[in-house]
Amino acid sequence: MSSNRVQQSATEVYRRWGLRSPEAFVESAEAAIKDGNRVEGVLCLVVGGAHQRAVDTGLAYLKELLSHPEWSVVDAQKLLAPLHSTPSNQLTPSSLQELMAYSFYIGAQVAISKTYSNLVTFLFAQLRSILQRNPSIAFPVPSILVKLQEASYLVHINPSQAQQLVQSVMDEGLGPLQAKLKTMLASINAQLTSPMPPQRDDRNLIVPSGAHLPSGSYRRFPNPSLISKTQVKGVRVVLEDGQSAIGRGEAMMMLICTPYSPLCTGAKLLPLCGHVNNAEQR
Numbered sequence: 001m002s003s004n005r006v007q008q009s010a011t012e013v014y015r016r017w018g019l020r021s022p023e024a025f026v027e028s029a030e031a032a033i034k035d036g037n038r039v040e041g042v043l044c045l046v047v048g049g050a051h052q053r054a055v056d057t058g059l060a061y062l063k064e065l066l067s068h069p070e071w072s073v074v075d076a077q078k079l080l081a082p083l084h085s086t087p088s089n090q091l092t093p094s095s096l097q098e099l100m101a102y103s104f105y106i107g108a109q110v111a112i113s114k115t116y117s118n119l120v121t122f123l124f125a126q127l128r129s130i131l132q133r134n135p136s137i138a139f140p141v142p143s144i145l146v147k148l149q150e151a152s153y154l155v156h157i158n159p160s161q162a163q164q165l166v167q168s169v170m171d172e173g174l175g176p177l178q179a180k181l182k183t184m185l186a187s188i189n190a191q192l193t194s195p196m197p198p199q200r201d202d203r204n205l206i207v208p209s210g211a212h213l214p215s216g217s218y219r220r221f222p223n224p225s226l227i228s229k230t231q232v233k234g235v236r237v238v239l240e241d242g243q244s245a246i247g248r249g250e251a252m253m254m255l256i257c258t259p260y261s262p263l264c265t266g267a268k269l270l271p272l273c274g275h276v277n278n279a280e281q282r
Contacts, residue, residue, distance in 0.1 A: 010049050019114040023049040043082040047102060051086040055095050058083045062102050073109045080106060086261045088266035096266045098137050100258075101130045105141065107257030112153050114204045116230045116253050121161070124150045126264055144169050148184045166273065205248045221280045222233070225250060226262050240267045248273075 008021050020028075025048030033041035038061050045054035058079050058103065065071045066270055067077065081102060082153070088096055108123035124146060131139055151165040169181075225232050226244045237251040238244070239261055246262060251273050261267040 002134075020137055022050075024048075026050050029054075039078045039082075040194055042079060045087045046085055052092065052095065055083055059095065059098055059102065059271040063138070063140050066102075073106060073113070076102075076106045077110075086275055088268070091266075094134065094136065097130055097134045098266075100266065101127055101134075101137055101139060101258055103132070103258045105139075105146070107254075108150075110151075110257045111253070114253075114256070115270065116205065116257070117157055118193050118250070119253055120150065120153055121256060122160075122227045122262065128264065130264060138254050144172055144181060148181060148188065155188055162188065166192070191278060208254045211267055227254070237269075237273050239263050239272060240265060 006224070014021055025044045029041045029044035029048060029050070032038075032044060035249070042054050042058045045051075045057060062076060062079050065076060079147050083099055084103065086099075091099070104123045104127045108120055108127065111119040111123055127146065128143070131137055145229060147165045151162040151169075154162040154165070166185065169185065223243060223245060224230055225236075225246050227246050227250045228241065232247045235248045236245040237248055239246070241263060244263060251269060255269055255273075259268050259270060261269050261272065
């Protein structure tokens with residue numbers, strides 16, 4: 001469907017529901033941005049159907065926000081929320097990849113706060129994969145700092161993995177943020193040398209009913225979970241490639257952190273959950 005027909009369809013739907021026209025929302029976005037209300041501006045651009053412009057504007061704001069030493073996850077989530085509603089197929093490939101990079105990074109911070117241990121390592125790994133495949137993305141958080149953030153979380157959960165990240169940082173060099181990174185590195189090393197045994201907090205994990213019961217679904221999808229790398233018990237969520245899968249609990253936790261599929265294709269995870277759930281019931 002052409003962009004003109006899409007715009008005409010949107011205008012008709014807005015009129016039918018008694019809403020302002022898409023053009024009116026775009027005008028409101030310009031006024032909000034002029035007044036310094038960035039979140040409202042990005043939201044109005046999305047509602048007005050200016051999806052590419054919304055993403056370009058929102059990514060610029062996110063880059064500026066994360067460049068500030070005192071940025072907050074809450075502020076980043078407010079900017080990301082409307083961007084997550086943009087149709088992936090209406091964005092340029094480069095902007096979609098950049099949007100997913102920010103989404104996975106902020107999602108990893110959310111996973112840390114909720115102690116979703118498997119998701120923390122997975123989301124950080126996916127972030128690194130996106131940035132390696134797209135070197136043109138000027139991500140504001142240095143890769144070394146990302147590694148140390150992950151190591152800080154893993155130090156008492158998976159010390160060996162934390163040690164590997166620390167060694168990777170040492171091999172790479174601390175770079176321009178040497179003073180701040182040295183402090184983080186010293187703290188991590190001190191904790192790695194402490195006698196405290198590994199501790200894993202699973203109190204916040206989402207475990208749906210029947211998740212630990214064996215099922216016959218593994219016969220159709222024998223591959224282990226893309227996130228935990230372990231065999232999925234109970235109902236699984238099959239991803240858009242038709243081969244990869246994750247557990248239903250993993251999908252629910254993933255949706256709390258980011259709406260995107262773990263495969264980094266730009267597909268949204270929620271529709272996949274509904275489709276697979278119906279398939280399992282049949």
